[in-house]
Amino acid sequence: MNTTEFANQLKAFIVQELLDGKEAGIDGSTPLLKWGVIDSLSLVKVLSFIDERFGIDVPPAEVDAANFENLTAIARLLTRLSAPPTKTSSFVRHGDEAQVDDAAGAERRR
């Protein structure tokens, strides 16, 4: 599933379950947390939906204001979480790729 598809399905869920069914005015950059569309309690419903609909169990460390700021941010998070592991990332934690490259570069420079 691509990012756009994640965003569309999330939007439909939010409009139906957290708002009054009226779709107008909500797009990828609508501030969901800032406008109280998602609060700490309805967040649980969103996480349940994500688990049931997409089979993605969002780790607690990823549940933060940046990742849930708007539909685009959530969709990007889900795209990242559902990406199959690459050969390097199975040995290296996300974010450590730079160090592996640097080490290789240092090796070459020596």
Next chain:
Amino acid sequence: MNLANVLRQTAHRFPTATAVIGPDQSVSYAELDAMADAAATALAALGVRRGDRVGIWSHKSARTVAAMQAVLRIGAAYVPCDPLSPPLRVRGMLEDCRVKALVAPEACGKELLTGELSLIGLLPIEAISPEMRTAAPPRETVGIRASAEPSAADDLAYILYTSGSTGRPKGVCISHRNALAFIEWAVTDVNASSSDRFANHAPFHFDLSVFDLYVAFSAGAAVAIVPEDTAYQPRRLVEFIERHRVSVWYSVPSALTLMMRQGELLHADVGSLRTVVFAGEPFPIKHLRELRRHWPHVRMHNYYGPTETNVCTAYEVGSIPVDQAHPVPIGKAASGDRVRAVLPDGSEARPDELGELLVSGPTVMLGYWGHPPQGDRPYATGDLVKRDRDGNYVYCGRRDHMVKVRGHRVELGDVEATLTSHARLRDVAVVVDGEGIEARLVAFIVCDGEPPSLLELKRHCAEHLPRYMIVDRVERLRELPRTRNGKVDRLSLSQILTSQQRA
């Protein structure tokens, strides 16, 4: 009797002990002390003098704590503003109490301090450090900073703004004496010591944070600050308690219930926790009973008191009978205060009669900013109480339209005033549906033509109100039901909601 001395004295006794574990950094008592002194010099250079007010608008951090202490050291008063409040609301508070300076992130501060606020000095929070240098402070600031006892006991220490019924927040003015009376009582009540580890869950504009910071400082213990975006994340909160080996926890019951229901609190490794204190709203008895059952050796306290008095009564939770259906009592007088319940005519209520709780004593506020001083007048809480057979006061509800939503105090009139200002709405009434952790704000609106969507009304609220006051649901009516004296018939509105649920 000076709140600034709490930190100073501990910095002398335990300079290397950890003081604050913030999202930004951990600092020792000596480091925090140095940061406070350096920031005080910077504030003095901006013209802050004894008796002035200084706004603090920043996410919680060790620097924010240092800034608050810095203000006290000049003999001025700090005004913590909710970092999640929209700029418009913060402007209102800064204008209301005419602050001399603001401590905030540089970008936010610059954006805010325009127009009538452009003469307010800005101390960027990012600049606060033990080594920060203030560019050539004017000679007269050196003397200001060095004075050892700048504040008298009844001088203003801080102002906490709370929701006001007309839409304008009210500034509760707390003196050094008010704060210290509570802090000294609380240190004894929970038997605080330097080996404790406190958490700070509440925002700094909530008086629960006064306990977290100053009881920790008094005892020489460390306080671990819960970052704002973790405060209602159940699993992360439980991990926070485990990771920091918190020994004393103080929060609204909603946070505890959330951790129990969604954070697996009762299965967590929280052997470090020895004392749990809750305040701010009734704790549903079935959840408290479960907590009590799982943690037989943890001491549990129910603290009660509005912002205007901080904690004025307290009750220690013993065992809870299996058939008890009502919350535990709010207990007996605390912090050196005296409390009594009175009938509408002012006479003393009998124990079995419903009366309004009145508070007198050292923690009663100086007054609301811009209003006549409280003086010797007892503070009327607006809370209705009875007494049980042991002489403990029991909470029985409110006299007016103040409600608790998501752990926060909300005047319904405050939300109504904001919604009414929306161009397309003719009339609005807001009621609360549900209680405790399930409480939601429902707006009944009257409008001509197409009603605005819920999203649109949320956007409108977000511009003027803190997040927890944003309306959750909207129902449209042709007219608002009214009582015989012309007031909105809220009972009728609540009944509409009840009948919807039955349908």
